[in-house]
Amino acid sequence: MTVGASNAWPDDDVILYDGVCVFCSRWVRFIAARDVNRRFRFTAVQSAYGTRLAQAFGIDPADPDTNAVVHGGIAYFKSDAALTVLSQLPGWQWARVLRIVPKPLRDAVYSLVARNRYRIFGKYEACFVPDAELRARVIE
Template sequence: MSRWSPQPAPDEPDGLILFDGVCVFCSRWVRFVIDRDPEQRFRFVTVQSDTGRALAARFGIDPEAPQTNAVVLDGRIFFKSDAALTVLGALTATQPLALLKAAPRVLRDPVYELIARNRYAIFGRTETCMVPSAEDRARFLP
């Protein structure tokens, strides 16, 4: 089993997305999810927060140089392209995109990794983590 294969995570909150809070692309991903999640199924935590660091450490993600986002759904944690496609599959507006999970991870993850490696150069980086709007603040863990 690959280090980034989905793993059991029964003690983690369902619908939790771990993301790089200083990455502009990652913050836009979170905004994308919020805008398409009227049921508010998903909550968010930055890898830079204490809660995010603890989650990252538990699952082998380096909080200083995260190589993946992660999502906990239905008692399992997903990484890399699995994480993104799992979230897209759970959102009504983007459900058909989950069909991309039919492609082998060995083909999907290199594309994910290419973007992840270059995300700061392509999309930018901020000095501080994303600040959610007042209406979305309750969806973010400290």
């Protein structure tokens, strides 16, 4: 999905994630720790900003089935979102090569993990509270 003039999102390099998902929250911390240029910012789908972003992209905020990233004016979802983010991190540019795996296969694996993420990894009662450094990069 490309963010066009009619549905332009004003911010770039924003990662939308499920803030009560333990796996998703660890993903955010993983990215933040490696994003030495502090390029990416984060928003939980449960926040007011995250809910608006999710709705703009057709993601159900009450039952999100994907993370998303807006990068370079384009919104990426599922495996494309993960690979886009990874390939922007220092030392992780090699992740681009994973795009040779057919998208339907990548997204099937992504969806399998996404559907079972609470059962496998757990769920917080409320959005995880980041430390002060990460909190400065969170959009609420």
